[in-house]
Amino acid sequence: MALIVQKFGGTSVGTIERIQQVADKVKKFRENGDDIVVVVSAMSGETNRLIDLAKQASDGNPEPRELDMMVSTGEQVTIALLAMALINRGVPAVSYTGNQVRILTDSAFNKARILQIDDEKIRADLSAGRVVVVAGFQGVDEQGNITTLGRGGSDTTGVALAAALKADECQIYTDVDGVYTTDPRVVAQARRLEKITFEEMLEMASLGSKVLQIRSVEFAGKYNVPLRVLHSFQEGPGTLITLDDEESMEQPIISGIAFNRDEAKLTIRGVPDTPGVAFKILGPVSGANIEVDMIVQNVSHDNTTDFTFTVHRNDYQKALDVLKQTAEAIGAREVSGDTNIAKVSIVGVGMRSHAGVASRMFEALAKENINIQMISTSEIKISVVIEEKYLELAVRALHTAFELDAPARQGE
DSSP: OOEEEEEEOTTTTSSHHHHHHHHHHHHHHHHTTOEEEEEEOOOTTHHHHHHHHHHHHTTTOOOHHHHHHHHTHHHHHHHHHHHHHHHHTTOOEEEEOHHHHTEEEOSOTTSOOEEEEOOHHHHHHHHTTOEEEEESSEEEOTTSOEEEOOTTHHHHHHHHHHHHHTOSEEEEEESSSSOBSSOTTTOTTOOBOSEEEHHHHHHHHHTTOOSSOHHHHHHHHHHTOOEEEEESSSOSOOEEEEOOOHHHHTSOSOOEEEEEEEEEEEEEEEEEOOTTHHHHHHHHHHHTTOOEEEEEEOOOBTTEEEEEEEEEGGGHHHHHHHHHHHHHHHTOSEEEEEEEEEEEEEEOGGGGGOSOHHHHHHHHHHHTTOOOOEEEEETTEEEEEEEGGGHHHHHHHHHHHTTTTSOOOTTO
C-alpha cells in the first residue's frame, strides 16, 4: 500500500463531467489499497473570472489581501464537488481548504511561500479510510489571513503536501501525458521521456517549458519527492522526475530542448568602461522590479563598452525607459532594443561528461544559416538568443542534431 498525492489542474476539473472522471480515477487507486490525498485547482477559467470581477470593483487595482480572499474561493468549490462525487461512489472523502489543513505561509499576498504544513488532520483522516481533498494554490499566514501562492501554485501545494506526508509519489495530472523532448506542436517527432532529473526539469521549466511550475520542481528536488507527470484522462506511465542516478547518466547527452518567445533584448552603447558600470546599468532596472535574464558585455574599446541584456517582453517598454534615463546619467552614446528575438536552450545532465556539446549546437544552427546573437551556459544547459522567425527551424534542427527524434533505444 502506498501513500500518493494526486494533483489535478483546472482543465482536469473544468466541468462536472470531468470532476466525475477524476472521482472514478481516484476510486480505482483507493480500491488498489493506496492512501490518497487529492489537490485540486479551481475549475478552468474560474480564477480569471474572479480576478476580472475584482478589477471591476476596484478600478483595476484590487487590494492584494482582498484579492486573495476572493480568488481562493475557486478551489473551495472544486474540493467540495470532488468530495461529493467520491462519496456518491461509496468512497469516504472529506474536503479541506488550505486554512483548515493549516498550510502556513508568509504574508506575501498573491505570491505567498509555504513555510509549514500541519499534517495531523490529514493523517487522522487517512487512518480512518478517507480520501482527503485539499484546495491547492492557497494557505494562511500567522495572522489568519488567507493567502495564495501565485499562478500554478496548486502544483506547489501538491508537492509540499507530499513532502510533509513523506508520500511515496506525487502525481501531477494535466493535459499532456508527460514531459517531452520538446513541444510536440513544434516537432512532431518529439518523444515522451520516461525519466528526467529534478535538475533538468528545473532548467526546462525556467527556460520556457510550461508543464510544471518552477517552484513545485524546486520543492520536489529539495525534499526528494518523486514527481510524476501524467495525463488526466489517458492511461500511461507518464514521466518520472527524480534525483540524478547512474541509470540517468546512461541517457542521451541532451534530454530536451526548451524555448521561449517572450524575450526582448536591450543594448546600451558607448558606456564609459569604469568599475561599477554594470551596477549603474542594472541597478535601476532591478529597482523597477524587472528581472534580467541573459547579459553580455563587450570587450572595452577606446575606454567604452557595449552592454546587452534580455528581459521578459512584457517588461520591454518599462526597461527601455529606465535604460534611456541611465544612458543620460552615465554619458552612454545610445540605447536600442529588439522585441523580435527568442531563446532556444538545450538541457541535459550528460553535458557534464561529454565534450563538444556547444560546438555541435552551433554547427546545427550554422547549417540552417541561423545567426546567434547571445549565448549563456551552465553545467547542464546552453541557451542562445536568435531572431524569432527562426525559432521553430532552430528547435527542429537541434532536435535532429542531438538524435532526440530517433526511436527510443531498448531500456531508455
